[in-house]
Amino acid sequence: MIKVCRLGHATLTTPDLDRQVAYYTQVVGLTLIEREAKRVFLATKQGLEALALEQGAPNALSRLAFQVAPGTDLAQLARELSTHGIKAERRSSISPGVAQAIVFEDPKHTTIEIFAEYSFAKEDTSQGGIMPLxxxxxxxxxxxxxxxxxxxxxxxxxxxxxxxxxxxxxxxxxxxxxxxxxxxxxxxxxxxxxxxxxxxxxxxxxxxxxxxxxxxxxxxxxxxxxxxxxxxxxxxxxxxxxxxxxxxxxxxxxxxxxxxxxxxxxxxxxxxxxxxxxxxxxxxxxxxxxxxxxxxxxx
Ligand SMILES: [Fe+2]
Missing domain, CATH: 3.10.180.10 (2,3-Dihydroxybiphenyl 1,2-Dioxygenase, domain 1)
Known part of the structure; x- marks a missing residue:
């Protein structure tokens, strides 16, 4: 069995990326750590990735990332998943801090991303917004x-x-x-x-x-x-x-x-x-x- 230790980042879609980035940085107090044309990543001030935002429908959760214990063999986890009849794929660079993950769907069709190794984003010492942990x-x-x-x-x-x-x-x-x-x-x-x-x-x-x-x-x-x-x-x-x-x-x-x-x-x-x-x-x-x-x- 996979033993999830913590929630990583959630991927939400939004029709207005700029408006959501402004809200999450200025109101919530997250830090923009990477920006692509249609995708951004936001982390807490202490460097924990919290959200990925992608262009798309409003109010939709498309992926959830969870961390297992560092050192866990992801290939072994994929084999264990197959015993539950779940097919998992290997993905690289799913976020700035996650180089390797296995991905599969949960029963409600949210993509689950499981990773073992995480690199914290650089601490943001600026102050602003609510700044959650x-x-x-x-x-x-x-x-x-x-x-x-x-x-x-x-x-x-x-x-x-x-x-x-x-x-x-x-x-x-x-x-x-x-x-x-x-x-x-x-x-x-x-x-x-x-x-x-x-x-x-x-x-x-x-x-x-x-x-x-x-x-x-x-x-x-x-x-x-x-x-x-x-x-x-x-x-x-x-x-x-x-x-x-x-x-x-x-x-x-x-x-x-x-x-x-x-x-x-x-x-x-x-x-x-x-x-x-x-x-x-x-x-x-x-x-x-x-x-x-x-x-x-x-x-
Ligand atoms: Fe709640």
Whole structure:
């Protein structure tokens, strides 16, 4: 089995590359590390690649890159994938920091890129924008949540952190409560992307900066119950929902089987579980009046 360690960069398509580059550099505070005619790469100030943007349809996720442990033999991983009936191809230079990867499709037809070796982009010491620490998670609407959870756990080595009834799954590949989540919907599509910031003070600063740029929050600030992260949401110029979060639940030691205790937890200890359909969306905080069916309808 592949054992994914962390989320690398996500590839999104956009009809207006320049507008998205301006948003991600000036508002979000990412650094443009490479630009081609129809493709750009953006990294955090500390050099973690976060996004690739390509000319195309709005609000579409085309690829997701994940890192496995450095030193992992990608050819061996490809052979293991073949035992699941998955055909993987070798690709070179998928990003400025990733020279070698194997690629294949997940059940919702997103291309998955697995790499072992990563070269950090040069640190950008300039200051500007929200400046997140990393791309933290990607949420996707899928018709068959059980099928995609089985794929991410059996093939990619993810663990299930929580379910909200049987319609919304949160999966981890490292200490963070979730790196991917999947919510049931008839039309498969990207739900939101989320960037981690350092702390609550950075969330407050992000609120001020978004307002200064005439970007309105559509939800939050609030502290979720599932994952317990403090979060704010807005829509970017392509209408992609973008979340900034901090203080997400952490399971620093898988062997213990519970999330590091926090004052706001409902259970002691807080273990992965199935939350009931009546679970409140937020521990505190209010969002849009238009939220009528949980996370699915955040406007
Ligand atoms: Fe999220």
């Amino acid at each position: 990393k791309l933290g998670h990607v949420a996707y609407r899928v018709a068959d949540v059980q099928q995609i959870v089985k794929f991410y756990t059996d093939v990619l080595g993810f663990r299930v952190s929580d379910w909200r009834d049987d319609t919304f799954a949160f999966l981890r590949c490292g200490p963070d409560h979730h790196t991917v989540n999947f919510v049931v919907d008839e039309v498969p599509q990207l739900h939101h992307i989320a960037f981690e910031v350092k702390d609550w003070a950075e969330i407050q600063r992000a609120c001020e900066w978004l307002a200064k740029n005439n970007i309105h929050l559509v939800w939050g600030p609030g502290r979720h119950i599932i994952g317990h992260n403090i979060a704010i949401y807005h829509r970017n110029p392509d209408k992609v929902r973008v979340e900034f979060f901090c203080e997400m639940d952490l399971m620093k030691d898988e062997g213990l089987g519970y999330f590091d205790p926090r004052p706001w937890h409902q259970d002691r200890p807080q273990r992965p579980k199935v939350w009931g359909p009546d679970t409140l969306r937020n521990y505190w905080g209010f969002g849009s009046e238009r939220i009528i069916r949980g996370y699915q309808t955040v406007e």
